[in-house]
Amino acid sequence: MYTRDEAKKLKEKFWTSFGQFMTLVPGEEGTKINWINYKTGVKHLYFRMEAEGKSAHIGIELTHPDAGIRSLMYEQLLAYKTVLHTELEEEWIWEDAYQDMYGKEIARVSQPMEEKASIFNQADWPTLISFFKPRIIALDQFWSTAKYGFEIFK
Template identity: 25%
Template sequence: MFSKQEAQQLKKEFWTAFGKSFPRKWLLYDTKIKDFSFKFNADNKKAEVSLEIEMKDEVFRNAYFEKIWSLEDILKDYIGDFQKDEFFQLENGKIISKVWVEKNGVSIFNKNSWQQIFEFFVEKMDGFERFYYEYEDFIKDV
């Protein structure tokens, strides 16, 4: 078990190592759609790459989620099997729509699994980005 300070330091080292290993500009928040972003996440049990639709207006959130959902089979070609939740509840109670892929059995606190996480991040985020750029005009047309 790590102290809070040790855990923070390890997380900082992890993200620095990822950035140095794969120095590229990711799409992430630069989708040109407010509250529609791609994210990396890693914790002590898994790694995750996600598309998060965080609009407060449920009508808009639903419309974007339905756009993505209408392209389900195509998205699967880009990122493989994925999970989705139209009403995903964050720890703070906020409801978002989320599409994600995860890799279980890896930990941000185990340096031996970092390379696996990095490769997973690159493969899946690249797939999400290629999908988004290919269907961007369709997705934005809400």
């Protein structure tokens, strides 16, 4: 087991390594992207990559505090479902009401990593990177098309 501080440092080391690995990958529009903290340009709409314990997932989270607006954002995202799945080359899980780890209700579209891999085991990092990299790139490709449909929510 790791102490809280050791676990935090190991997580930081993974995400720093992943960020450095992705630095050479330009965004769909040819611009430099901060892949770890991807900026969608739409408040309350985030691309999230998370690795906890022996699991990981990636997704789009809609966190608007107003349930009605969050629902409208989710409906707009649903309109792009085919485009999203085409870019991802896989179908993701759609949840219009999901409670995050803090008990806050959000909407999300996500994909868990099927294979078990731990962020605390550096030997598993290539597996985690292989899971995150193509999906965050595909989300960027998707967003280069879909972002215009979300300008009303800016």
